[in-house]
Amino acid sequence: MFTRSIRHMALGAVLACSTALGASAQSLTDALVDAYKNSELIEQSRALLRSADEDVAIATARLRPILDYTASYAYTDSLTSEGDSAAIGVTASLLLYDFGRSRLRIEANKELVLATREALRDTEQDVLLNGVSAFLNVRLADDNVELRRNNVRVITEQLRAAQDRFEVGEVTRTDVAQAEARLAEANANLTSALGQQASAREVYRAVVGSFPNALSPPPPSPTIPGSVEEAVSIAERTHPSILQARHNVRASEIAAEVAERAILPSANAQASVTRNIRDRLDDTNDSSIGLSITGPIYQGGGLSAAYRQALASVDNARAGLNQSVLIIRQSVGIAWADILVTRATIDATRRQVEAAEVAFEGVTEEARLGARTTLDVLDAEQDVLDARTSLLSAEISAVQAVYDLLQSMGLMTVEYLGLPVPTYDPEVYYNAVSNAPATSTRGAALDRVLQSIVRD
Template sequence: MFRKTLRTLRRPLIAALLAGATALPASAETLADAMVAAYRHSALLDQNRAVLRAADEDAATALAQLRPVVQWIAEHGFQKIEGNIGRSTSIGLQAQVTLYDWGRNAIAIDAAKETVLATRAALVGVEQDVLLGAVQAYLDVRSATEQVDLQANSVRVIGQEQQAASDRFEVGEITQTDVSQADAALAAARASLAAAQGNLEIARESYRAATGRAPGTLAPPPPTPALPASLEAARQIGQRSHPAIRQAQRLAAAAELGVAAAAAERNPTLTGQASIGRSRELSAQTRLEGTRDSLGASLSLSQTIYSGGRLPSAHRKAMARRDEARGALLHVSRQVDEAVGRAWAGIDVARAQIRAIDEQIVAAQQAYEGVREEATLGARTTLDVLDAEQSLLEARADKISAEANLQLAHYQLLAAMGLLTVENLKLGIPTYDPSAYYNAVQDAPYTSRQGESLDRVLRAIGRD
């Protein structure tokens, strides 16, 4: 049922993103283009991919604890006894391996794997943030551009009103006060235009930071993505898909394993050791020189009987960390529910605002035209005309903001449900494979064949 719901949402979502790319100039940038650029440009994604690779290495390190440690040892000694000089030189190989630790290393490996999966989920969360930031930057540039056009048109219209007021003053139809009101309104419109142009430059810089390039001609936003059937359905999707919940679940599992690992620290450890070497010695007493070869092996079984309270304290700490992770999972779950509800409410509010503003614009347009006509007959003052024009301007500006909020709320809902990813949006670009590096290092490679495979993965990461 859940997968069917995702497929039902995905098809209209993809169509919505691609719709903005049809019937547009070749140079127009679509919302999908902005998200692709942000995904490829983001240094935050690069940073968190490196964090994931470090977590992959932690899993390899945990596995390596089960393998032998081989090291060479060289020694040289010198002594002088009653004027006689003696010396010894030795070189050898020594290997040590943990033969059995009653599950301690196995638990550590499982915990490291859970941490890897949690870090992968965190990377998906960062990807969502990057794409949502691109959507926000794209819509900000679009709405800021429309606001500049609107304010520029207002300056033009009020300039015409100011010129008309001056002409009427010249023939004695109105007073100097009316002309001054028109002059003030024109100055205010120019100030608003300057502010709108400043906001556009700020939005352009935000777009450059998000995508790595300055915005060109931006295409109109595509149709809004399809919504789930109900708010409750959206919340269920969020609980199943949101990366923050998946991350918290994995961290809770890792914390549970941490409790088991702390308990396992009380268990014995069986280790084996083998050595081979050769030594050459000159005795200071006998003045005889000889060479000896040595070969040895040993088993060692040890267990901590008393640790001064360290092990019980570590066990209690692990249980506290487990409770912390469980509480964090519950908290994140509630946060996701809240985010879905907020986005859903934002969509409803923006839709209601647009409907009301459309009615406001129709009424304000009629009022403006009526006041202008009445002013030509002397029944209205210049101030009345300017007030009507300002009301119409504010209504149109509010609609620009409401339409941008409606678009943004849809993508905020996708992010709250955990669906705002390159893969789910089908943006048609190669994506980072979080398992490639793990697969190359999970066996703690040292041999040349594994090293060559790892080199290929690292080169691919560099190209990305």
């Protein structure tokens, strides 16, 4: 059939073009690697994690001796004396005992570090999922443009055929006008598809870091669990939002314990050495050493209020954990349902495409025999286009649903996807700073760690 041959030629040209570009086509893996490397959100989350690591170092440093120096100079001119004086001294202090409050603060900050690591992992998941969506949206937009272009070519041939038949008196001017109107509509739809393609490319550049070239078809979807119950169970064990909430609960519980012990005293040791330099007088050295025990007697109810506030924070963190579990369960259920729906939709739309193509060929033949009008042929062609568009959308949605499920399970990670990209090891920086290094060899080691945390 003439019209069928036109369609096959157009689709063949598209396939040939795709084959020619296959060697330089960008894969989904390429897109995800670039999205991971170029993400400013991931860089921001890594910086926040390093800041949280330093909180552990700051809390650790409070258990160590504190050294301060003082220096002063004064000039005196009065009726009884005139001269200048100066003093320089060093003071040392050390926390001896505070009923474990400082140790608990270190443990609370460690829990916050673990929570921030999970927040980083959650950000990485979002970045990778956005990369998948950007890739699939460009693929869908490109395929939709090709469908619309093919539709314009087919309707153009139908318009020529209608004009030829009008010239020999087989159809009326109305048939030609209907074909012209449908061609104008097809061109408008092509323009709209090109606009959607341009928008998808801009989103791709924002997410991945560069405009897409020819994109290869998505690879086979990653393995997913066999049931929604299994998926929920995995999500509850591995999703970073849930793990982050658990660490936040533990940190708030420790903070409440610190607030409860705030009424207890603390013991400190102090030592100081001062050299006084006076004009026309002998220099003197003053030194002292002592032990002090301090504790609150009455602070207007502030300590009790702080403890109650800490208990409220614990309740808030626990409620946040429960809410995170509910949201993740819901996300898993929705993603699972989307997978089932899109798979069923693909099967149905494939049958719809086959039936629409058969109907189109039949209507075309009947029109040549005078049993159908040009409008019938145009309507049949539109049915084919709509069915193919629906199939493209369903196929893309099916792939997207799988990755949505992985994200809701906490498995949208570099490791699970097997992406060839160097991963960020949070232990390296934490181990370098957690003991609060100052200078010397530990400081040099920290400098090397900092230099290694540089984007390629």
